[in-house]
Structures are given as structure tokens and as C-alpha cells.
Amino acid sequence: xxxxxFIVTPWDVEGVVDYDKLIERFGTEPITPxxxxxxxxxxxxxxxxxxxxxxxxxxxxxxLLDEYEKGNPFYLYTGRGPSEKTHIGxxxxxxxxxxxxxxxxxxxxxxxxxxxxxxxxxxxxxxETKELAYDNALDVIALGFDPKKTQIIIxxxxxxxxxxxxxxxxxxxxFSTVKASFGFENSANIGQIFYTSIQAAPAILxxxxxxxxxxxLIPHGVDQDxxxxxxxxxxxxxxxxxxxSIQNKFIPSLLGPAGKMSASNPNSTIYVTDTPKQVKxxxxxxxxxGGQPDIETHRKLGGNPDIDVSFQWLxxxxxxxxKKLDEIExxxxxxxxxxxxxxxxxxxxxxxxxxxxxxxxxxAKDKLEDFIVRD
Amino acid sequence: xxxxxFIVTPWDVEGVVDYDKLIERFGTEPITPxxxxxxxxxxxxxxxxxxxxxxxxxxxxxxLLDEYEKGNPFYLYTGRGPSEKTHIGxxxxxxxxxxxxxxxxxxxxxxxxxxxxxxxxxxxxxxETKELAYDNALDVIALGFDPKKTQIIIxxxxxxxxxxxxxxxxxxxxFSTVKASFGFENSANIGQIFYTSIQAAPAILxxxxxxxxxxxLIPHGVDQDxxxxxxxxxxxxxxxxxxxSIQNKFIPSLLGPAGKMSASNPNSTIYVTDTPKQVKxxxxxxxxxGGQPDIETHRKLGGNPDIDVSFQWLxxxxxxxxKKLDEIExxxxxxxxxxxxxxxxxxxxxxxxxxxxxxxxxxAKDKLEDFIVRD
Numbered sequence: 001x002x003x004x005x006f007i008v009t010p011w012d013v014e015g016v017v018d019y020d021k022l023i024e025r026f027g028t029e030p031i032t033p034x035x036x037x038x039x040x041x042x043x044x045x046x047x048x049x050x051x052x053x054x055x056x057x058x059x060x061x062x063x064l065l066d067e068y069e070k071g072n073p074f075y076l077y078t079g080r081g082p083s084e085k086t087h088i089g090x091x092x093x094x095x096x097x098x099x100x101x102x103x104x105x106x107x108x109x110x111x112x113x114x115x116x117x118x119x120x121x122x123x124x125x126x127x128e129t130k131e132l133a134y135d136n137a138l139d140v141i142a143l144g145f146d147p148k149k150t151q152i153i154i155x156x157x158x159x160x161x162x163x164x165x166x167x168x169x170x171x172x173x174x175f176s177t178v179k180a181s182f183g184f185e186n187s188a189n190i191g192q193i194f195y196t197s198i199q200a201a202p203a204i205l206x207x208x209x210x211x212x213x214x215x216x217l218i219p220h221g222v223d224q225d226x227x228x229x230x231x232x233x234x235x236x237x238x239x240x241x242x243x244x245s246i247q248n249k250f251i252p253s254l255l256g257p258a259g260k261m262s263a264s265n266p267n268s269t270i271y272v273t274d275t276p277k278q279v280k281x282x283x284x285x286x287x288x289x290g291g292q293p294d295i296e297t298h299r300k301l302g303g304n305p306d307i308d309v310s311f312q313w314l315x316x317x318x319x320x321x322x323k324k325l326d327e328i329e330x331x332x333x334x335x336x337x338x339x340x341x342x343x344x345x346x347x348x349x350x351x352x353x354x355x356x357x358x359x360x361x362x363x364a365k366d367k368l369e370d371f372i373v374r375d
Numbered sequence: 376x377x378x379x380x381f382i383v384t385p386w387d388v389e390g391v392v393d394y395d396k397l398i399e400r401f402g403t404e405p406i407t408p409x410x411x412x413x414x415x416x417x418x419x420x421x422x423x424x425x426x427x428x429x430x431x432x433x434x435x436x437x438x439l440l441d442e443y444e445k446g447n448p449f450y451l452y453t454g455r456g457p458s459e460k461t462h463i464g465x466x467x468x469x470x471x472x473x474x475x476x477x478x479x480x481x482x483x484x485x486x487x488x489x490x491x492x493x494x495x496x497x498x499x500x501x502x503e504t505k506e507l508a509y510d511n512a513l514d515v516i517a518l519g520f521d522p523k524k525t526q527i528i529i530x531x532x533x534x535x536x537x538x539x540x541x542x543x544x545x546x547x548x549x550f551s552t553v554k555a556s557f558g559f560e561n562s563a564n565i566g567q568i569f570y571t572s573i574q575a576a577p578a579i580l581x582x583x584x585x586x587x588x589x590x591x592l593i594p595h596g597v598d599q600d601x602x603x604x605x606x607x608x609x610x611x612x613x614x615x616x617x618x619x620s621i622q623n624k625f626i627p628s629l630l631g632p633a634g635k636m637s638a639s640n641p642n643s644t645i646y647v648t649d650t651p652k653q654v655k656x657x658x659x660x661x662x663x664x665g666g667q668p669d670i671e672t673h674r675k676l677g678g679n680p681d682i683d684v685s686f687q688w689l690x691x692x693x694x695x696x697x698k699k700l701d702e703i704e705x706x707x708x709x710x711x712x713x714x715x716x717x718x719x720x721x722x723x724x725x726x727x728x729x730x731x732x733x734x735x736x737x738x739a740k741d742k743l744e745d746f747i748v749r750d
Contacts (some may be wrong), residue, residue, distance in 0.1 A: 050514045115538075119546055156539050160722060160750045163490075163534035168499060170566030171494055175550065178565055190553055191545030194569030375750055 008223050009183055011120055019056060019222075019249060026225045028057040028247065038065055043103040048320045049096050049248070050307075057222065059232065061242040067215045068104070073251055074215035075241070076100055077202045079111030083121055084133035086139040087269040088350070090250035096248070097219045098143050099149070106217070108150045109202045110140050110371075115155040116199070119191040130156055137368065139272055142360035146371040153205075155198060160375040166197035166209055172234040173197060181226045200231035203243040206220050216243040221250065251316055252309050256288040275356065283310065284340075290332075293340030295303045302335040303342070310346040318349035383598050384558055386495055394431060394597075396459060398527035401600045403432040403622065413440055418478040421665045423486035423695045424623065434607065435619040443479070443588045451475055452577045452618070454486030456675040457507035458496055461514040462644040463725070464626035467692055471623070472594045473518050476525070481592070483525045484577045485515050485746075490530040491574070495568040505531055512743065516645055517735035522745040528580075530573060535750040540583055541572035548572060556601045578618040591618040596625065597725055627684050631663040640645065648733065651726045656724050658685065659715075665707075667715035677710035678717070685714075685721040693724035 008022060023030055032049070035058070040046050042065070049055050064074055078097050080090060094110075100109050114129035116156030121129075133154045140152060155162060178184055178193055206214045218228060225247060232242040253268040267286045270279055288306030292298035305311035311332060319325045328345065331337035381390030383397060398405055410433070415421050417440070424430050439449055453472050455465060469485075476483050485509035493501050508529045529536060553559055553568055581589045589650060595602060607617040609705060623695070628643040642661045645654055665683030667673035680686035686707060694700045703720065706712035 028446075081634070115542055118542060126539070156535075156542075158535075159533040159538035160533075163538050164531050165488055167493060167566055170569070171564050173565045174562050175559070175565060175568060176561040179561065184550070186554065187549050189546050189550045190550060190569045190572060191542055194545070194565045196566060227442040260404060 002209050002247045010224050010227060011182075013223060013250065017250065022222060023057050025056075026229065028059055028221070028222075028225065028245075029061075031056055031058055031061075036090070037059060038062070042068070043099075043230065047096060047099045049092070049099075049316070051322070052315055052375060053249075054316055055096060055246050055248045058244065058246045059218075060242060061246060064215055064217055064244040070078075072215060073104070073106065073242070074217045075107040075109065075113065075206050077109045077111055077205075077216055077218050078139075078220055079199070079202070080136055081113045081120075081145060082118040082129055082136045084132065086136050088272065088313070088317065088351075089269060090136075091139065091143070091272070092251055093221060094140060094143055094218050095317070098145055100217070101145060103343055106149070107206065108145060109205060110152045111199070111202045112137060112146075112152060112154040113195075113199060115159075115191070116195050119189060119195060121244045125158065130154065134151050134368070137372065138361050138364040139357070141364035141367050141371055145371075146359070149227060151373045152371045153202065157372070157374045158222055161205070162198050162201045165201040165205060166194075168238055169200045169231065169234050170194060170197035172237055173230060177230060177233075181230050196227050196230055199227045200234070203228070203231055204238075204240045207240055213239075213241050215241055216242050218245040220247055223250070224249040227232075248282070252288075252312050254282060254286045254288065254309055255306075256309065257358065265326065270350060270354075271362065272354060274354065276355070279354065280347050281349050283343050283350070285324070287313075287343055287346070289339045291342075295327065295338060298338060299335045303332045303339060305329050305332050305338070308332070308339070308342065310342045313346055314349065318346060318353060348370070384600050385602060386557075388598060388625065392625065397430050397597060401597070401604065401621075403434055403597075403600065404436075406431055406433055406436075406621070413437070417443070418474075421500070421530055422452075422471060422474045423659075424467070424691070426475075427623075427690055427698065429467070429473060429691055430594070430621050430623045433439065433619065433621045434590075434603070435617060435622060439590055439592055440620040444726070447590060448479070448481065449592045449619070450482040450484065450490055450581050452484045452486065452580075452593050453595055454488055454510055454574070454577070455515075456488045456495075457504055457511045458492040458499060459507065461511050461647045462646065463688070463692065464644060466514065466518070466647070467513075467626055468594050468596060468623050469515060469518055470692070473520055473625055475592070476520060477596065479525070482648060483520060484580060484582065485525065485527045486529060486574070486577045487512060488527040488570075488574060490534075490566070490674060491570050494564060494570060501531065506528065509747075512734070513736050513739040516739035516742050517732055519735070519744075523741065526748045527746045528577065528748050532747070536580070537573050537576045540576040540580060543604065543613055544575045544609050545569060545572035547612055548605060552605060552608075556605050571605055572601050574602045577607070578603070578606055579613075579615045580612060582615055588614075588616050592618055593618050593620040595622055598623040598625070612632045621712045627663075627687050629657060629661045629663065629684055631682075631684065645725060645729075645734065646712075647729060649729065651730075654725050654729065655722050658718050658725070662688075662718055662721070664714045664718075666717075670713060673713060674710045674711075678707045678712070678714060680704050680707050683707065683717065685717045688721055689724065693721060693728060700727065 006017050036046060036050060076097055078093060100304055112133035114133040116130045118126050137152050178196060203216050228245055235242055255268050267282055270282055288309040291305035292301050315325060315356055381392050384405045411421060451472055451504055453468060454596050475481060489504035489508040493499055512527050553571060578591050603618060603620055610617055642657055663684040665679035667676055690700060707717055
């Protein structure tokens, strides 16, 4: 970070991210009010993650909508590197993707990059990353994606398909490019270096399989942009569309607003399999508060919802109703709502959400084979 | 070649190769008379390619024979990058491998690296390299390998198997290592960089599939040593044996003794599908001669079989009987045998060989499915 105040790569986030600067640095487009209106024409009322600027930047969304309006529908593609059990933060873009599937009737490919996590995590074995891929898949399925329109691709289970699609992509990407895009050193392993071509493959998978060019929209966390920036340079050279993308901000860790949640500290987030007791404990003990040090001061000065993780989680995922969120924000800001009371609201919401999710997650075990694709 | 008089990499041979220096540079072991005797104990009379020093260096052959003598048999692995139709030069190590299979009753994996050729040859498409892989496979089969003990693996057809085995290998190889081993620059494409892990995979394929460590012997052209040097460093870290190897010198181009044959000039070699007329024309017109400029001088000074390609081809492949070869050598050296006569001998041998090979090649079309393995 010598000359940069923050760093964002697919494997590393450091510092407090300035999203306006990130847009400039990555060369993406902000999501403007005009674009939101254009989306709304097709979806009706916008998803709160759009209304609240969580999805804040994009590439080629206008082109994608042009194609859609011409009768050329797109498919959705997102994914996950299965390095640990699913936590709340992972669900955010998936829930948004589910909304897109519902609104646009879109087919959807979900890529579980177990190969990536094996290559990038020194301590994980291939058995572990594959097991995590199958485990995490339950959380995708639990969200209610349409089994007729959704395929979950685990990389090592689809390596024949993916490697064959990745080869012509890889042929067009040099080490210089991945070095510049991902910050690799010469000490990077050769699997890591090759990997981005595997992540690019699903962006043209449907086009390859159907022998015609099909637009693709990738909802993803902004840290993944370097992968798709590289593949957008390459795919047109192979005769394919550049995939469009819509990108979300990071979900703050329970411990504070900077950076992503971390597997190294289980108290930094809530896992989808956590019990109500764990949820209560974690939020009460660890959720970073924007409140004042004592009740008197809080009543007088009020709390700061902008840095309060409980409020941010309500905003990002757990309180979809704007009016209710606004009331909470106001009450917290003017000191009527105490940190403990705000946490209690979040605890109730998260607990209710997880009880439902865990029920669906159990049912998903019987649905796995409807979603999982294998070579 | 700034500070080196010759260069040998899997993709590039420049200069006149000094094999003693190459042994030193690559760190392999020469095949000694003692080692030949040890092999002979198991095979009976040695193959002429061993007697004539064409297979001249090795790695860990003594260890391999130790294991064999302890009742721990090895399997054979070699391969080919299908960038063109098979020519005479390609057959040399395969014919030797067939002899090893016969003598040691060994299982055999033949890898067709169509992915490699696609990645390294700017002008070749994946369709072309795959088609060439299937075409070249006919020449392997035509040599008479035991279908019960032989598997031909085309990389793109076995990518699931190979990618899954390559991943843990790739995880242990850095860009620095491939840079040093293969001379890659930052302009190398990321498929090329990853590729060596795919070539390493068959060296442990049987061990992975059978869940126990099985010794592997790789007969190959000396230019491939960098691949196996890298994989020999890595495989023990994954709990596998280092593969042993036995390595042959380059087969001289028709045009002269330096370097390998080249696809860019069809007159530089004889393809296995060439007609008797083409064989005759190519050898008469293009085979580099060690003879004198005119008959009188030749009768007086004699020819030089050491640089005469027709003689070298007889020695390497087409005249297995030592006594006959010695007679030819003597007659050529003392001027009794003219270049045209020497060429006539080679033409006859090659023509006879190819008529037989082409017949077997036709039959091989019906045997393909006995040999080809697919994911």
C-alpha cells in the first residue's frame, strides 16, 4: 500500500475502500438514476440492494438491456470460492441474483471454484475444497433458484468442459497481464496464474454449448472485477460478447466497517448454520457499534448508523422495508434507539432469517442432483 | 544463444547439440556399459537403439530396476504433441517403447498433448490439434502395442482426469521455476505456463487411479527433460515416486545433422503417409550427404557417415542388423559405396517400412476405440 490508501484484488482487501476511487481505478461505470429507471421498466419496483446503492457499479448494463429489449435474453453467472462454510455476506449477491432470475426469467450458472480455493489456500486440500463446494451449494439452492433454469458447476467436477473452454482464453492472456491485473509475483504458482481462464469460462459456456452468442450478466462483489476485466479483453477476440456485470460493495465484518469478513476469525461474521444462541452472542458481543460510550451521552449525541454494523446489516440484507429502516436510522441517530436495542432488532431478524434458511438448507440436500452439473 | 553454443528446450532446439555437455547441463546420468548389462539381464539382446547409443542418458534407471527386481513392476509413459502428421522421427522413441513393453510386460500410457500444441502454436486451432491427435494415434497403434496394456490419452478428451491430477502439482510449481526451466518470458501465455503440470500428470496417473505408488519409466526425446525435471522435484512432495526416464538423441533432419525435423519444411523429413515416389524424391533430392563433391574424389577420400543423414537414418532406425550396418559404414568410409548407392539402400528400407506401416495404419482405424481413453 506504499502509494495507495487501499487495495482490492480477488484475494486481498486492505484499507478502507473508497468506492468512487475504486470505480475510477477499475474503470467501471457508476449505476446512475437513469440506469435504475431503465432497469425498473423491466422489473417493477427495484430491489432494495439497488435502491440502497449496494450494487453501485457495472459494466455494459445498458448494452445488455439493449439486447434484452431486442429480444436477445441474457443468462446470469456468479460464483463462490468454497474456502469455508457459507456466511451471511456470501448470500447477499446470490439473493440479488435470485431476484434478477425471477424478474428477467434468466438462466443461471453458479460456479463453485474449488480449484481456485485449493490453489490459493496453502492449507486446504482438494478433498476439503470439494466438500465445501457441495456444502455451499446447499445454501445456493436454499435461496429458491429455479431448478429448471439453474446449474451449479463445481470446477473439479466440470474440468473437462471448463478446461476446453479455458484453453483458447488462456492462449490470449500473458503472464504480464495477470501480473498487472492481480498483482502476482514470480512466486505465484502456475495453477493460480492459469486460474483466471477457468473463471472466465462460464461467461461463454452457454454460447459455446448452444453455438451462438448469448449475452451474460455477472452479478459479483467488486473485488472480482479484475477477473472479468481480463476476460472482457479476451472474449471478443474469440468472437464472443463481453460479459456485462453488476457489482456490489463489500459487506462489513461484524467487527467493523473496513474490508471483508474473514474465515480466520469466526466471530467476524455469522455463518448460515449458526444457532440462535450463537447469533445472539456474536451480535451482542462483537458487532461493531456506532453508539456512544454510555447511555447518557448516547441519548444526548445519538449514534452513527453509517459505521454501525448492526444498522448496516439491516440496510444491506435484513430490513427490506425502507420506511422501517428509515425509522430505525432516525431513532438511532437522534439517540432514542440504544445500541443494545438496535442489536436486538438485528438479532431477531437474523434469527428468523436463519431458521427459515436452515430449513430450506435441509430440504436442499434432496434437491442437489437437480442443480449440480458434472462432466 | 549469447553465452551458450546450443539451446535445448521442449519447444526449441538451436545450434549443434553436444550431448555430453547436455548431460551435464540437464544433470542426467549417462547410460553406462554396466547399466546396459543390467538391462540385458532382463531383456536378452539389447535393442539396437541402446547398442548404438541413441538412448544415451537416463534418470533413476537403476532405482527402477531395483524396484522391478523386488517385484514392483513399472509402467511406461511417453507422448507426442500433435502439431502435424507423424513423421519418421516421431516413431523412433515409440518403437523403442514398444520393445520395452514387450520385454518388461509393462502397461503403457501414451499422452497426446493437443492442448500443448494449441497453446504453443499460434496458427493451430483446437479442432486441428485434436484431429491431429486422433490421426497421430493411428501411428502409435500401427506399431503393435498391446491393446490390453496400452491407453492413449488425448489431453482435451481427458481434461477432467488430468486437470484434477495436475492441480496439486501446479500448486507446487512457481512461475520462477517454469521461467528458469523453460525460458518463459512474461509474454508467455498462461496456458503455456500451466501446461507442464498437465504433462506431469500421466507420470502419477496409475498411482492415483490405483491408490498406491507405482514406478513409472518415461522414454522420451532429451528435449523434454525440463518437463520431467520439474515434475521430479514436485511429485515426492505429494508422496509419489519420481518418474525414471530414458532419453534419446535427436533424429537428424533430412537436410542435415543439426537440430530436429521441422514441420515448416515438408522436405526436411519423411512423413509416415508419404508414397514410395515421395520417399525416393525426398531422399535423393534432399538427404544431406557426407559424400565428396564428385565420384573420383569420393572413391579416393571416401564419405563421412557421421554427418551423412542417409547413413544416420539407417543407424537409428532402418538397419537393425549391426553386421550389415558395419559393412555399409566401412564401404562408405572407404569410398566403395557412393552417396547415390547409400541413398538407394535407405530408400528401399524406408519404402518397405512405410508400406508395412501404412497397412497397419489402415487397420488401426478399426482399433482406435481399443486404445483411446476418454473422461
